[in-house]
Amino acid sequence: MNPIRPTPRTLTALTTYLLVIGMWQLGEGSWIYAKAGLAQHLLQRAWSRTLAGETGVKPWPWADTWPVARLIVPSQNIDQIVLEGAYGRTLAFGPGHVESAQPIGSSGTIILTGHRDTHFRFLQRLERNDVIELEAPTGIRRRYRVKETRIADSRSASIGIEQDQPQLVLVTCYPFDSPMPGTVWRYVVITEGEPG
Numbered sequence: 001m002n003p004i005r006p007t008p009r010t011l012t013a014l015t016t017y018l019l020v021i022g023m024w025q026l027g028e029g030s031w032i033y034a035k036a037g038l039a040q041h042l043l044q045r046a047w048s049r050t051l052a053g054e055t056g057v058k059p060w061p062w063a064d065t066w067p068v069a070r071l072i073v074p075s076q077n078i079d080q081i082v083l084e085g086a087y088g089r090t091l092a093f094g095p096g097h098v099e100s101a102q103p104i105g106s107s108g109t110i111i112l113t114g115h116r117d118t119h120f121r122f123l124q125r126l127e128r129n130d131v132i133e134l135e136a137p138t139g140i141r142r143r144y145r146v147k148e149t150r151i152a153d154s155r156s157a158s159i160g161i162e163q164d165q166p167q168l169v170l171v172t173c174y175p176f177d178s179p180m181p182g183t184v185w186r187y188v189v190i191t192e193g194e195p196g
Contacts, residue, residue: 033118039093043067043081050137065090068097069104070135071112076122082134086113095119101169105136107193109167111159116187120172123149123189132191134168144168144191152186159188166193 039059046059047067056066069082082104086096095114102108114120126132130146144166151174159169167190174187 040081043094047081051139071095072133075130076125078122080119082112091115107166109169111169113171116172116176123170123172123187124176126189143194146189147192148190150188152188154184154186
């Protein structure tokens with residue numbers, strides 16, 4: 001029995017097909033990062049208008065969110081615009097402010113959330129006493145220091161909310177390198193506001 005040997009034309013077609021599929025997959029993965037980067041550029045422009053006194057400035061005409069803060073982490077070279085709302089459609093473009101927490105600029109607990117593979121990937125490198133700054137739409141910056149990090153089960157854990165003390169809590173999915181989306185584990189960074 002003679003083995004089946006593919007023709008050069010068949011090999012070329014198969015190679016072309018595999019290259020097209022590979023490029024398509026690469027493009028899909030790259031699009032997520034490109035979209036996140038472009039969005040932060042447009043959000044920086046909307047944030048400038050917010051600091052100038054405009055409210056509810058949409059970064060693009062069809063946006064259903066707007067900039068509410070600027071997150072700066074000097075030790076990680078992070079400078080990101082935070083959007084109102086912690087919804088999937090918001091988090092695709094930047095970190096989101098959890099609306100049920102205290103408003104930006106308040107003296108209570110402010111909670112921000114972001115995707116572990118884009119905007120909040122840096123959380124895994126934060127260490128105790130690292131400084132995080134949060135700029136409000138008024139232009140006033142409040143400094144926070146990392147107090148602790150922990151891994152929590154989203155089904156049963158709760159975040160201790162301090163009403164009388166400035167606190168910033170950053171939350172993302174965990175583990176950072178998991179190929180599975182939407183795990184039940186969360187990586188939580190708890191900070192305390194500095195006096196002043």
